[in-house]
Amino acid sequence: xxxxxxxxxxxxxxxxxxxxxxxxxxxxxxxxxxxxxxxxxxxxxxxxxxxxxxxxxxxxxxxxxxxxxxxxxxxxxxxxxxxxxxxxxxxxxxxxxxxxxxxxxx
Amino acid sequence: xxxxxxxxxxxxxxxxxxxxxxxxxxxxxxxxxxxxxxxxxxxxxxxxxxxxxxxxxxxxxxxxxxxxxxxxxxxxxxxxxxxxxxxxxxxxxxxxxxxxxxxxxxxxxxxxxxxxxxxxxxxxxxxxxxxxxxxxxxxxxxxxxxxxxxxxxxxxxxxxxxxxxxxxxxxxxxxxxxxxxxxxxxxxxxxxxxxxxxxxxxxxxxxxxxxxxxxxxxxxxxxxxxxxxxxxxxxxxxxxxxxxxxxxxxxxxxxxxxxxxxxxxxxxxxxxxxxxxxxxxxxxxxxxxxxxxxxxxxxxxxxxxxxxxxxxxxxxxxxxxxxxxxxxxxxxxxxxxxxxxxxxxxxxxxxxxxxxxxxxxxxxxxxxxxxxxxxxxxxxxxxxxxxxxxxxxxxxxxxxxxxxxxxxxxxxxxxxxxxxxxxxxxxxxxxxxxxxxxxxxxxxxxxxxxxxxxxxxxxxxxxxxxxxxxxxxxxxxxxxxxxxxxxxxxxxxxxxxxxxxxxxxxxxxxxxxxxxxxxxxxxxxxxxxxxxxxxxxxxxxxxxxxxxxxxxxxxxxxxxxxxxxxxxxxxxxxxxxxxxxxxxxxxxxxxxxxxxxxxxxxxxxxxxxxxxxxxxxxxxxxxxxxxxxxxxxxxxxxxxxxxxxxxxxxxxxxxxxxxxxxxxxxxxxxxxxxxxxxxxxxxxxxxxxxxxxxxxxxxxxxxxxxxxxxxxxxxxxxxxxxxxxxxxxxxxxxxxxxxxxxxxxxxxxxxxxxxxxxxxxxxxxxxxxxxxxxxxxxxxxxxx
Numbered sequence: 083x084x085x086x087x088x089x090x091x092x093x094x095x096x097x098x099x100x101x102x103x104x105x106x107x108x109x110x111x112x113x114x115x116x117x118x119x120x121x122x123x124x125x126x127x128x129x130x131x132x133x134x135x136x137x138x139x140x141x142x143x144x145x146x147x148x149x150x151x152x153x154x155x156x157x158x159x160x161x162x163x164x165x166x167x168x169x170x171x172x173x174x175x176x177x178x179x180x181x182x183x184x185x186x187x188x
Numbered sequence: 189x190x191x192x193x194x195x196x197x198x199x200x201x202x203x204x205x206x207x208x209x210x211x212x213x214x215x216x217x218x219x220x221x222x223x224x225x226x227x228x229x230x231x232x233x234x235x236x237x238x239x240x241x242x243x244x245x246x247x248x249x250x251x252x253x254x255x256x257x258x259x260x261x262x263x264x265x266x267x268x269x270x271x272x273x274x275x276x277x278x279x280x281x282x283x284x285x286x287x288x289x290x291x292x293x294x295x296x297x298x299x300x301x302x303x304x305x306x307x308x309x310x311x312x313x314x315x316x317x318x319x320x321x322x323x324x325x326x327x328x329x330x331x332x333x334x335x336x337x338x339x340x341x342x343x344x345x346x347x348x349x350x351x352x353x354x355x356x357x358x359x360x361x362x363x364x365x366x367x368x369x370x371x372x373x374x375x376x377x378x379x380x381x382x383x384x385x386x387x388x389x390x391x392x393x394x395x396x397x398x399x400x401x402x403x404x405x406x407x408x409x410x411x412x413x414x415x416x417x418x419x420x421x422x423x424x425x426x427x428x429x430x431x432x433x434x435x436x437x438x439x440x441x442x443x444x445x446x447x448x449x450x451x452x453x454x455x456x457x458x459x460x461x462x463x464x465x466x467x468x469x470x471x472x473x474x475x476x477x478x479x480x481x482x483x484x485x486x487x488x489x490x491x492x493x494x495x496x497x498x499x500x501x502x503x504x505x506x507x508x509x510x511x512x513x514x515x516x517x518x519x520x521x522x523x524x525x526x527x528x529x530x531x532x533x534x535x536x537x538x539x540x541x542x543x544x545x546x547x548x549x550x551x552x553x554x555x556x557x558x559x560x561x562x563x564x565x566x567x568x569x570x571x572x573x574x575x576x577x578x579x580x581x582x583x584x585x586x587x588x589x590x591x592x593x594x595x596x597x598x599x600x601x602x603x604x605x606x607x608x609x610x611x612x613x614x615x616x617x618x619x620x621x622x623x624x625x626x627x628x629x630x631x632x633x634x635x636x637x638x639x640x641x642x643x644x645x646x647x648x649x650x651x652x653x654x655x656x657x658x659x660x661x662x663x664x665x666x667x668x669x670x671x672x673x674x675x676x677x678x679x680x681x682x683x684x685x686x687x688x689x690x691x692x693x694x695x696x697x698x699x700x701x702x703x704x705x706x707x708x709x710x711x712x713x714x715x716x717x718x719x720x721x722x723x724x725x726x727x728x729x730x731x732x733x734x735x736x737x738x739x740x741x742x743x744x745x746x747x748x749x750x751x752x753x754x755x756x757x758x759x760x761x762x763x764x765x766x767x768x769x770x771x772x773x774x775x776x777x778x779x780x781x782x783x784x785x786x787x788x789x790x791x792x793x794x795x796x797x798x799x800x801x802x803x804x805x806x807x808x809x810x811x812x813x814x815x816x817x818x819x820x821x822x823x824x825x826x827x828x829x830x831x832x833x834x835x836x837x838x839x840x841x842x843x844x845x846x847x848x849x850x851x852x853x854x855x856x857x858x859x860x861x862x863x864x865x866x867x868x869x870x871x872x873x874x875x876x877x878x879x880x881x882x883x884x885x886x887x888x889x890x891x892x893x894x895x896x897x898x899x900x901x902x903x904x905x906x907x908x909x910x911x912x913x914x915x916x917x918x919x920x921x922x923x924x925x926x927x928x929x930x931x932x933x934x935x936x937x938x939x940x941x942x943x944x945x946x947x948x949x950x951x952x953x954x955x956x957x958x959x960x961x962x963x964x965x966x967x968x969x970x971x972x
Binding site: 094095097098099100127128130131132134135136138139141142158159162163166167168169171172 | 394395397398401414415418419421422425426429432433480482483484485486487488489491492495496
């Protein structure tokens with residue numbers, strides 16, 4: 083992609099354990115100089131508070147590298163945890179990849 | 189000067205012709221001083237010093253009194269104001285302040301009080317923001333009954349009735365639920381049925397949760413909507429995660445986690461059983477911060493759990509291990525009558541929980557407490573709708589350290605009233621409906637930066653006291669256009685408006701900040717303050733003292749005040765001598781008490797003008813002694829031939845007459861607009877009441893408590909003439925003096941007829957002043 087957006091697609095349940103992989107993946111992208119990272123949650127079936135905590139850690143890491151983090155394609159359960167914890171105002175969330183592209187490239 | 193800054197809704201200006209009046213004052217004071225110096229240097233009768241010195245002191249007293257009186261009127265101001273609902277820019281009605289109307293009463297006729305209360309309820313102001321309190325000093329059951337009646341009738345008014353019905357319906361619904369809950373509580377123990385539940389056992393591995401999710405999704409019912417189901421799974425996920433992360437942290441992965449789920453008609457329930465150590469969840473939750481930092485990486489688990497669960501518990505059992513129970517209410521799809529299903533589902537929940545008695549009880553108690561709190565809230569709202577409220581003295585003197593204080597203070601600090609502003613009315617003062625609209629603008633200032641009206645520093649606004657039933661000729665001198673006119677306008681100009689207890693609006697915040705040092709000590713911890721408090725409160729037992737004190741403390745704390753010269757209430761005068769005397773005695777006594785306790789000259793925070801105003805009022809009550817001297821002087825001459833001045837010759841006349849005439853002229857100009865008859869009446873009373881003033885000063889200075897109330901009441905039944913025996917004897921003595929003189933003249937023994945005439949003229953003048961009170965004593969209302 084022209085502006086250097088890298089897309090990561092985690093899957094299954096995102097909790098304290100599984101989020102470790104996601105974190106590694108994001109860190110290696112940052113190391114290679116990526117400035118825009120989109121987490122596509124289409125394949126994520128469930129996320130708990132530990133998973134959310136890990137996302138916060140990732141967000142901090144991304145920001146400290148001067149990069150941006152976007153999330154898209156949340157299922158209803160994941161949306162619910164974001165809104166219950168009011169974290170939907172902290173993350174940049176898009177409905178899906180198409181919506182992200184529209185917003186990002188326009 | 190020290191004048192409050194009002195927005196353009198209020199225009200303040202000097203009274204017209206003030207400049208002429210000021211010239212007159214100056215000339216008057218100079219001529220007066222010239223006369224006095226002449227009196228001191230050339231006018232003293234050295235052969236009768238016992239009489240000459242008191243008279244001279246009296247004249248100096250009068251001169252100083254005049255000096256203060258006239259300088260007190262140096263800056264008379266007039267204020268023009270737009271009504272509250274017509275201010276520009278407009279003040280939105282939603283944010284209008286709440287008003288308490290305090291009507292103080294004490295054994296007044298109920299019919300009269302009813303009129304006042306009714307008029308107060310009818311004041312032009314939003315009904316939901318106006319409350320009327322009858323502060324009854326006398327604990328009269330009739331007044332209480334009347335207050336309840338008026339309150340009930342008021343509830344029938346259209347606006348309030350709709351609100352009442354709405355709240356009452358709500359309350360009844362809640363109460364029904366509570367009753368049913370009680371029935372189920374009773375049924376509980378006898379009921380042994382169980383509802384089927386679903387359960388699953390997994391190992392202590394986080395990836396097992398996938399299996400749990402798949403399993404739980406098979407249990408979903410079509411009546412459960414997506415949102416509720418997501419929440420349920422979220423809570424379940426948090427519970428499960430907790431076991432993995434904490435409960436089973438040091439246990440083998442083989443350790444089983446058992447999950448039980450029940451789906452009821454409007455409750456979702458799960459239990460997660462773990463084998464970890466005992467853990468006090470309540471204690472942990474109590475310590476938990478209420479807010480989680482948005483960039484925190486953990487700590488959200490229980491927060492989410494609490495958001496979702498309507499009830500949860502974590503209980504340790506000897507055999508089965510720990511159980512995390514979560515109950516979540518949900519609104520079933522297609523279920524319209526929520527109230528009906530409440531009981532049904534409650535029953536199911538109870539049955540379900542029956543195996544676990546402790547949890548059931550906890551749950552029910554939580555439910556019950558919730559319902560009771562809701563009912564209490566509704567009831568509070570309902571009682572708040574009643575706009576006419578009765579507060580007997582016993583109610584507001586419950587706190588022992590508040591007993592002795594003034595009524596208004598007590599009510600404010602007893603916490604039973606909440607208005608932002610307080611309109612105080614005497615029981616016999618019927619407010620006009622526009623009273624609040626006319627007064628409230630004084631309390632706000634438009635802020636150009638925010639575009640809002642903001643409270644300013646005005647603590648109270650006083651309006652005139654007017655009586656509508658004054659008999660022909662005002663025998664009791666009750667019309668007060670002089671005080672509620674030039675005098676108050678002058679006081680206002682010097683930032684020292686007097687609060688007189690009725691027809692005034694006060695800002696609660698100001699009262700609280702100013703009076704609280706005297707009331708702060710709720711816990712009796714600080715003995716020093718308490719002593720101070722007792723002293724003040726004992727001193728303040730006279731209601732007048734309270735009024736003067738309130739204004740003086742407000743002024744000394746930097747609060748502003750205003751006098752609004754518009755008649756906004758109509759009072760009923762008592763029209764009998766004993767009430768008149770009692771009122772005057774109270775003022776005299778109260779004023780001198782304040783002076784003794786809180787001397788304005790040493791009170792910090794008052795400016796010179798304010799100090800002067802307060803001092804002048806107090807000073808004026810000492811006049812009694814000097815009036816007595818003025819009255820007695822010609823009498824002494826009649827019977828002994830002694831005069832207090834060297835001679836009443838031309839030299840005397842040259843000095844006395846200009847000073848006297850100028851004084852009169854200044855007075856006339858200062859009081860321009862007040863009917864001459866009324867001025868004369870008030871002057872008569874100022875003189876004729878000298879025994880009252882002497883009595884007040886004497887009792888206060890000798891530290892006795894005045895019991896005018898009692899003594900006057902005792903006399904009340906009998907002849908009023910016995911109330912004025914001093915004045916009556918002086919008049920009789922004067923007449924005797926005349927007769928004696930005439931007799932001497934007729935028998936050719938009168939040596940100095942011109943001296944005799946001067947003294948006769950002087951005593952005639954005195955008599956004409958004193959006669960007013962004799963006339964009042966024998967006055968009878970005209971029968972129709």
